[in-house]
Amino acid sequence: MPTAPTPIPEITTPVPLSTDPDNFEARADQAWIELPESIDGMNAAGLVTFNNATEVFNRASEIEAAALVATDAAGLVGRSSSPLVVGAGVKTVGLLEAKPKLAVLNKRVVIVQISDPTIRMFGTISSVTSSSAFAVTVVSSGAFGAGLFSAWQIIDAAFFGAAATKEDLWAGASDAAAPTPKTIRDAKVWVPLIDGATVTPNGLVGRNFTWTIGGNRALAAITNCSPNDTFLLEITQDVTGSRILAWASGVYFRAGGLPVLSTTASGKDYLQLRVITVDGSGTATRVVVTFIRAPTN
Numbered sequence: 001m002p003t004a005p006t007p008i009p010e011i012t013t014p015v016p017l018s019t020d021p022d023n024f025e026a027r028a029d030q031a032w033i034e035l036p037e038s039i040d041g042m043n044a045a046g047l048v049t050f051n052n053a054t055e056v057f058n059r060a061s062e063i064e065a066a067a068l069v070a071t072d073a074a075g076l077v078g079r080s081s082s083p084l085v086v087g088a089g090v091k092t093v094g095l096l097e098a099k100p101k102l103a104v105l106n107k108r109v110v111i112v113q114i115s116d117p118t119i120r121m122f123g124t125i126s127s128v129t130s131s132s133a134f135a136v137t138v139v140s141s142g143a144f145g146a147g148l149f150s151a152w153q154i155i156d157a158a159f160f161g162a163a164a165t166k167e168d169l170w171a172g173a174s175d176a177a178a179p180t181p182k183t184i185r186d187a188k189v190w191v192p193l194i195d196g197a198t199v200t201p202n203g204l205v206g207r208n209f210t211w212t213i214g215g216n217r218a219l220a221a222i223t224n225c226s227p228n229d230t231f232l233l234e235i236t237q238d239v240t241g242s243r244i245l246a247w248a249s250g251v252y253f254r255a256g257g258l259p260v261l262s263t264t265a266s267g268k269d270y271l272q273l274r275v276i277t278v279d280g281s282g283t284a285t286r287v288v289v290t291f292i293r294a295p296t297n
Contacts, residue, residue, distance in 0.1 A: 075101035076156035083150040086119060088140040093154060098131040108157035109136060119145030141182045167204050212236040218246040222284040225275050233271040241265040250286045259291040269293050
């Protein structure tokens with residue numbers, strides 16, 4: 001950071017004049033005393049100026065790079081006075097200035113109401129007319145707020161942190177990606193397991209699983225999980241029924257013995273599995289299971 005020079009001491013003694021012989025000698029002597037201090041001040045100020053100039057020269061590339069970043073940012077942010085209704089659908093946007101880097105097909109953007117930034121729309125540029133005119137398709141989950149406004153800031157969505165996916169939510173490894181209401185809802189949906197001789201639930205896919213068993217099967221240990229994770233498994237018998245399920249090692253039932261699944265065709269049973277311990281790869285090694293039979297079976 002450049003340094004501000006200290007003020008240069010002034011010579012306060014009036015200038016000796018030959019027309020004032022009575023004071024000439026005294027003023028000359030006093031000025032001679034003040035002159036070195038003033039010269040030292042000028043030298044110090046000159047040194048500060050030189051050092052500041054050297055620092056600016058040495059940081060020229062850094063300053064140039066910062067200027068380029070600012071220029072790029074300016075190219076990815078625009079303003080619009082287009083009247084837009086907050087909500088899903090296609091929004092026709094006209095920028096006050098051309099922004100070639102912003103007006104790009106398939107670019108994700110955020111349309112932010114200037115006076116109230118909580119009113120915003122997330123969407124994708126679906127068509128481009130020019131570098132200052134394009135259409136943005138806003139999805140139903142991407143509109144926040146309500147009303148008609150005509151003062152907007154259009155921002156490249158790359159400036160915003162990426163929203164967490166449901167896989168991010170279950171992995172629990174990110175401190176940066178934030179979950180959205182949609183992420184949380186999506187994470188709770190039922191995930192069908194593909195039937196096979198041995199089926200392995202994956203904790204990165206979900207927490208609620210459905211499984212229609214088409215024969216005598218085995219349930220393997222849950223992968224990609226952590227201690228205290230809880231899973232819900234809905235097991236449905238096929239049209240034949242009376243299918244038997246073998247359990248992974250380390251599975252313990254609260255009632256003590258192994259449960260007997262429903263025997264009727266299309267009968268349903270529910271299992272709540274709570275992970276107690278896992279190995280180094282995140283595979284469950286000890287699971288406590290609560291067995292619940294559907295009341296209709």
